[in-house]
Amino acid sequence: MKLIIDNIDIISMDEAGHFYRDGVIVIDGDTIEYAGAKSGLKADHPDAKRVDGHGMLALPGFVNTHTHVAMTIFRGYANDMALWDWLAEKIWPAEELLTGEDAYWATLLGAAEMIQAGVTTFADMYMFMTQTARAVEDCGIRAVLARGLSGPDGSTDERHREVEELRTWRTRAQGRITTMIGPHSIYTCSRDYLKVCKGMAEKHGVGIHIHLSETEQEVRDCIREHGCTPVRLLMELGLFDLPVLAAHCVHLNDEDIEILAESGVRVSHNPSSNLKLSSGFAPVTRLLERGICVAFGTDGAASNNNLSVWKEMTLASLIAKGQSGDPAALPAKTALRMATAMGAKALSLDKVTGSLEKGKKADIILIDTNKPHYFPKGDREVNLVYSGYSQDVDTVIVNGRILMAGRELTTIDMDRVHYEVDKIVSRILG
Numbered sequence: 001m002k003l004i005i006d007n008i009d010i011i012s013m014d015e016a017g018h019f020y021r022d023g024v025i026v027i028d029g030d031t032i033e034y035a036g037a038k039s040g041l042k043a044d045h046p047d048a049k050r051v052d053g054h055g056m057l058a059l060p061g062f063v064n065t066h067t068h069v070a071m072t073i074f075r076g077y078a079n080d081m082a083l084w085d086w087l088a089e090k091i092w093p094a095e096e097l098l099t100g101e102d103a104y105w106a107t108l109l110g111a112a113e114m115i116q117a118g119v120t121t122f123a124d125m126y127m128f129m130t131q132t133a134r135a136v137e138d139c140g141i142r143a144v145l146a147r148g149l150s151g152p153d154g155s156t157d158e159r160h161r162e163v164e165e166l167r168t169w170r171t172r173a174q175g176r177i178t179t180m181i182g183p184h185s186i187y188t189c190s191r192d193y194l195k196v197c198k199g200m201a202e203k204h205g206v207g208i209h210i211h212l213s214e215t216e217q218e219v220r221d222c223i224r225e226h227g228c229t230p231v232r233l234l235m236e237l238g239l240f241d242l243p244v245l246a247a248h249c250v251h252l253n254d255e256d257i258e259i260l261a262e263s264g265v266r267v268s269h270n271p272s273s274n275l276k277l278s279s280g281f282a283p284v285t286r287l288l289e290r291g292i293c294v295a296f297g298t299d300g301a302a303s304n305n306n307l308s309v310w311k312e313m314t315l316a317s318l319i320a321k322g323q324s325g326d327p328a329a330l331p332a333k334t335a336l337r338m339a340t341a342m343g344a345k346a347l348s349l350d351k352v353t354g355s356l357e358k359g360k361k362a363d364i365i366l367i368d369t370n371k372p373h374y375f376p377k378g379d380r381e382v383n384l385v386y387s388g389y390s391q392d393v394d395t396v397i398v399n400g401r402i403l404m405a406g407r408e409l410t411t412i413d414m415d416r417v418h419y420e421v422d423k424i425v426s427r428i429l430g
């Protein structure tokens, strides 16, 4: 079955940065067959289903490179606290009461929020990951899942069983699920255990997703305990031999940045969470200048408190300018690339998604630009980053399937999700 999006302006995010005015996108099953000018389209496809894209702008879907999606349960629960107090006093005790079924409904809530914000792929690290996988299968979004690991402690074996079970999901959900190994951080994992995690990643042929250098305290404690920074520690343990997705990277010295660049580590920048937990400002401009792949993450809804990559994109660009005193820092074009193509690269999915071009999976969002804040229609990328909102996303397609049309979700029963989530919250949080 073919799907054609007609009369559509296209920001392709391909290498050359093509923009097509009044173009066309042809989707064959789950794959983009053509995206470009109407004049370049060879066949007519009279039997295809058609979507009129007039007044819309097509983009590759946003990529959320770091979240804990089931933490939507804890949205609004604990606020105005520093990371360590927030985790130890509030989040970890509440998480003790979570069940797998809770995680399923909480994931659907987070997936609904992400789809409505134009996110078509997310990278997650949390508990009950097979339940998250089940929700991903049901709602149609794309995900890179990692069972959060810390240790060693008494529950390590059970978690490793979950890691093995999660691996079986890579052949399900029409190939929309890939996996990573997710050691939580250097302050919740011992040196030996980090090496165990590396071994698991090698065995599974996947990369590593880890929180890194998020707070000043993490760096200070690491230097006291291990005699080096968290970045140097991971390098010395050999973790950077594998593809590594490092979330936060707020507190880095010059040598750290050099190590990250030389090792090809991908950085997930989470400005809302870093601001809200008062963790600091990541040196994004310097990382980009050094050629490091930096993409956006929202972190969990308990520390953001949204799952909108668009919000992170706008915020990151403004912070970079304000912090550096350079208004040219993190321009709109770069921010939009970080939210899409570089997001896909950060998750090793750049052959699959992140741009609108022939052969990529059809992960496409249509933005309704027929709104006052998009006029006059000058530079589309500037308007998106500095004027646009997540709520402007009208249609979302993942793997060729329409997950939202006219802002109506097609795969998630929101009344049921709200009902289940309310029930869970009153059980856990009272």
Ligand SMILES: [Zn+2]
Pocket: 066, 067, 068, 211, 247, 299, 300
């Ligand atoms: Zn996180």
